[in-house]
Amino acid sequence: MKVAVLSDVHGVCFALGTVLAEVRKLNVDSIVCNGDMIQGGPQPHETVQLLGELNCPVVMGNADSWLLTGVEADVYSISEERRKILDTVREWSLSQLTQEDLTFINAFHPTVTVDLGHGRSLLAFHGSPTSFDQFLLPSTSDAEFQEIFKPHANYVFTGGHMHLQFTRRLPDSQSFFFNPGSVGMAYNHQQSSEAKLLDPWAECAVLTIEEGRVGLEFRRVPLDMDALSEIYRRSGRPFADTAMGQYTRY
Secondary structure, rough: OEEEOOOOOOOHHHHHHHHHHHHHHHHHHHEEOOOOOOOOOOHHHHHHHHHHHHHOOOEOOHHHHHHHHHOOOOOOOOOOOHHHHHHHHHHHHHHHHOHHHHHHHHOOEEEEEEEEEEEEEEEOOOOOOOOOOOOOOOOOHHHHHHHHHHHHHHHEEEOOOOEEEEEEOOOOOEEEEEEEEEOOEEEEOOOOOOOOEEEOEEEEEEEEEEEEEEEEEEEEEOHHHHHHHHHHHHOOOOOHHHHHHOOOOO
């Protein structure tokens, strides 16, 4: 059984398409998406359309819940200026989406379970199994991981939200957690700058379970930055130049 896990596209359908071209070469059995798929980038409608064609299970992330409702479960500490920018981009995103698109997004799931065979299952979510706002990081304590995952001890776990590829073995368990990173807005958490420059690639993970063998591969697929710049420029998304200016070009 081979499963491709994608997360945090944030409305960059070009990056989603780039990753899917890579994934299709791997002959995966299924695809699962860990949330935050639509809101933020220049192609919210196109992203919905491509996800609909994929017909794969999608988790509800905090950004897409906020897109639908305008209500944040967790209020982040940001400036008033930054808040106005986010609200303006949200209104633009909504203007790009049809009623059918909104119905599609509203059907995203709190969690998704994928049967891996041999008595194992993958439990996919955004932040944690109980909250799409929860932060799980390499620095999160073993005690917190144990508290979060102990009720679901027989699963392999995958979440998004942090835009960071990493894996963690669960304490006193054979299970593990992994984050596939971000398709549309990957970035280096070790940056000294508060601006959080974005990486010029799309990230994903591929989980393989075969006759008791377990494999996990993190992938980074280069993005054509000239093509992405043109998409932003033509999209009409507010603050498009600023958004493209976040991407580094190594």
